Amino acid sequence: MQAADPINRIKDLLPTPPLSGRVVVVGAGKGAAQMARSLEELWDGPLSGVVVTPYGYECNTKRIDVISAAHPVPDRAGLEAAQRLKATVANLSSEDLVLALICGGGSALLPAPPPGFSLVDEIALNEELLASGAPISAMNLVRKHFSTIKGGRLAALTKARVVSFVVSDIPGDDAALVSSGPTIPSLGIRRDALEIIDRYRLKLPRRMLDFIGTDVADAPQPADATFASHSHHLVSSARISLEAAAEFARASGVRPVVLSDCLEGEARDVGRVHAAIAREIALYDSPFTKPCVLLSGGETTVTLSSRGGKGGRNGEFVLSLALAIDGLDVFALSADTDGIDGSGNNAGAFADGRSVRRFVAHGINGDAALAANNSYSAFSAVGDLFVVGPTGVNVNDFRSILVR
Incomplete structure (x- = not known):
């Protein structure tokens, strides 16, 4: 930022x-x-x-x-x-x-x-x-x-x-x-x-x-x-933020991989793609070796299937990814750099390989929440919302996925 x-x-x-x-x-x-x-x-x-x-x-x-x-x-x-x-x-x-x-x-x-x-x-x-x-x-x-x-x-x-x-x-x-x-x-x-x-x-x-x-x-x-x-x-622009994040990762001994600064598409689909890359790294050290962090920017979209759900595109991305990295040593954040994801009070959400277990422990069906565009409620229940308030800087979404 x-x-x-x-x-x-x-x-x-x-x-x-x-x-x-x-x-x-x-x-x-x-x-x-x-x-x-x-x-x-x-x-x-x-x-x-x-x-x-x-x-x-x-x-x-x-x-x-x-x-x-x-x-x-x-x-x-x-x-x-x-x-x-x-x-x-x-x-x-x-x-x-x-x-x-x-x-x-x-x-x-x-x-x-x-x-x-x-x-x-x-x-x-x-x-x-x-x-x-x-x-x-x-x-x-x-x-x-x-x-x-x-x-x-x-x-x-x-x-x-x-x-x-x-x-x-x-x-x-x-x-x-x-x-x-x-x-x-x-x-x-x-x-x-x-x-x-x-x-x-x-x-x-x-x-x-x-x-x-x-x-x-x-x-x-x-x-x-x-x-x-x-x-x-x-x-x-998003490129400037991603390059700064990449430099921070290198200084921390983690290899950064900037996937793109202009990703678009349905948030849940982009989440699954990121999860698939993270899974390949976590299980096979391919195409990148651990530890590494996947970085991307751009703006995904959400096609509403229901008017009753609550959550923005970053929450939907993270929820989709969380369901696909269950059990892996992977940690993720997706957030809108302006500090507000959609119309909620959060910038985005965190997820890791134990997110699904936390959902289950709180009686939440992650797949049902995703189908209802209800990511905010799911992450709020388990305490994984990322809330910072308006930042005054808006270079679109920032996604970071750490594979250890």
């Missing part, structure tokens, strides 16, 4: 202040308030602006206003925050400079439905996307075609030069898809959004589908002259 703190990179990437214009900050995401506070410490000249962050993720700032809103399902506070961000940049001139602080979570925090639609429509879209099992990159591509702020539209509102600092929670680190890219346009077009809607069988109202199929839904493209003077920097 220390390695992924964006302040380590932002300080070396700050642009030259304008000669006569203003410097205005806008931002959104789970670490936007912390990024704003860091920027205040680094920037010597005049500075003002506003960022939006989820409830509970706030921190004290002096010159930049922090607005709180709901995540992962939007609320009216987010709607008002989106309007505030648009108003903040709309009247700036070419002499001014906008510093945009963008990190994961901004898609839900910045609801701004198209004309003729309401917050209720955007809530319905988000709820359908969250339950679909679609990867975050696909969800954000759909979102940017049903918005007046995403897909580069916030930056398109201003004549000022925009410099964006991005903390990536997107597998593959496409900066234009982080928070659905309010200040960075992407190449995705509405046809791509419609294909995603069809592929994941999203049940959207006909009028919403009709809108996404029209020209007005198209977001501006990167080649648009509006963005000619704009730039962006990727200041933190």
